[in-house]
Amino acid sequence: MSTTWVPVVAEAGFGVDNLPYGVFSPQGQAPRVGVRIGDHVLDLADALGDEVFARPSLNPFLETGRARWSEVRARIRELLTDESHRQVVEPALHPLERVGLHMPFAVADFVDFYASEEHASNLGRMFRPDTEPLLPNWKHLPVGYHGRAGTVVPSGTPIARPCGQRKAPGEESPTFGPSTKLDIEAEVGFVVGTGSRLGQPVPPKDFAEHVFGVCLVNDWSARDIQAWEYVPLGPFLGKSFATSVSPWVVPLEALAAARVATPAQDPEPMDYLTESEPWGLDLQLEVELNGQVVSRPPYAGMYWSPAQMLAHMTVNGASLRTGDLYASGTVSGEAAGTRGSLIELTWNGTEPLQLSGGQPRTFLADGDTVSISATAPAEDGGRIGFGAVTGTIRAAECEPAG
Known part of the structure; x- marks a missing residue:
């Protein structure tokens, strides 16, 4: 150092x-x-x-x-x-x-991607057990959705349990009430510094001209609300109630020693997604639930790089603005202890976590505190810290419909 x-x-x-x-x-x-x-x-x-x-x-x-x-x-x-x-x-x-x-920056727009092959495959195995885990488009483009900038909140903000419609597979009709499957998503976020002109795509080679730095993200997710609402248009109320970000933004210049190539991509990406230099990042995340480490997701294995995500996000001519935030989606590795969400760690609630004191946990309970931290290699051989993004769940403020 x-x-x-x-x-x-x-x-x-x-x-x-x-x-x-x-x-x-x-x-x-x-x-x-x-x-x-x-x-x-x-x-x-x-x-x-x-x-x-x-x-x-x-x-x-x-x-x-x-x-x-x-x-x-x-x-x-x-x-x-x-x-x-x-x-x-x-x-x-x-x-x-x-x-x-x-809050370190004012969020202009928020986009969330789905860039971990392990995470996407795990969810595919859970919900489509009789088909291929990945949908046909997944290895051709970085899948993502536009989120809600107004509910991106700074670390430490209490998170109210969201309410909405949910329908279990065995139920005849949906019900309304607080989410019973409140989850986390350990993610890495990218903060846009300089914007771009409407109609002008931003190629991977220009990534560092536009993206200032990196933060940590917890994209809280209500899995029961999400499962009922997301067909056919994707995530909505199950995601938009809150997204937490860390208080520190690490500049790209500090991450020179953390740069790695993405895993082999097959099929070969289209020209607009082809990188002239690698922009994968060797970050090691750590997830704590009520002070106990439950997962250590490795970002280095993410299939799509942040430069490719940016290129795809703008290839249709969508413009960038100062303060835009886009996130990687859940970071998950191959091993069970490297999955970045509770739905994976507990396999949709069928394999509960055992917390210290013998407390089982499938999804989040009121009062639970989640903290996500990360480190990366420094140029001198040491480590760079990101600071933690934390949040504590509080009770829902809605009343079930009578």
């Missing part, structure tokens, strides 16, 4: 090789942009003298573009590694425990 005069615990993953961006509020002050270094947050408006960082969102900085992102990152690293800057910069450091963390 590169040396810094700020106290840093190397194993925590928040040294100068990382420097993720977020929005924080010092006590008694308005929210503003900072970067995390160790267990401190550096106030960028104070340290750099730039009012773009005095805003309550990353968006004004995101829209300045890649050259500016690189320039600012280089300057921050200089300030934190050169002892001669310490006297001036140190007053702009705030202990993490004394600040509030907020």
Whole structure:
């Protein structure tokens, strides 16, 4: 790890090789942009003298573009590694425990993909046992859907159990009430910095010109509501009630050592999806339920890369906007302990998890807390941390229909 005069615990993953961006509020002050270094947050408006960082969102900085992102990152690293800057910069450091963390960016649009072959295959085996696990289109294009930007919330936001229609296979008609199959989806999100013109596709080679960085996502899912409503148009109320994101956005520049090739893709992708350089990422996720690790999903095995997702999302001419968020879909590996959702971990409730104290769990109960964290390789051989995205389930606010 590169040396810094700020106290840093190397194993925590928040040294100068990382420097993720977020929005924080010092006590008694308005929210503003900072970067995390160790267990401190550096106030960028104070340290750099730039009012773009005095805003309550990353968006004004995101829209300045890649050259500016690189320039600012280089300057921050200089300030934190050169002892001669310490006297001036140190007053702009705030202990993490004394600040509030907020939504790091204003979400313009939200798109969720379905890029894990293991996850898609597992769900196919559950719900279509007599057919091929993957539908015919899955290996030809990154499958996705447009979500609801207004319900993307920051880590720590309590999640109300959603209500809606649900119909079990043996029931004659649907009923209304709180979801009984509330689930998680451990995902990786990509934050768009610079937009694109309507009608202009964005090829994979331009991925880093538009995407600023990476965050963690929990796309909460009501499986019973989803199962009844999603045919024929796809996810709706079973997904749109809440999506949580981590408070820190790791810039792409920090992930140079994490880049890997995607798994072999067969059939060969169409030209507009062909990558000139690899944009798979070697991220290791960890899912905790009530403080107990229940899964360690590996992102490196994702079939479709974020550059391919971006290319497919815009190939019809759809434009990008600053603050767009798109997510990978559930990250799942081949082994049982690497699945990124409870529906897979418990095989749709037939194989309950045993939590400490002997508590069984199929889907989420009121009061459950879920935390998803991740690390990635750093250029010096260490690890980069992402910070956790957390959420606690609270009781539904709806009344069943009489």
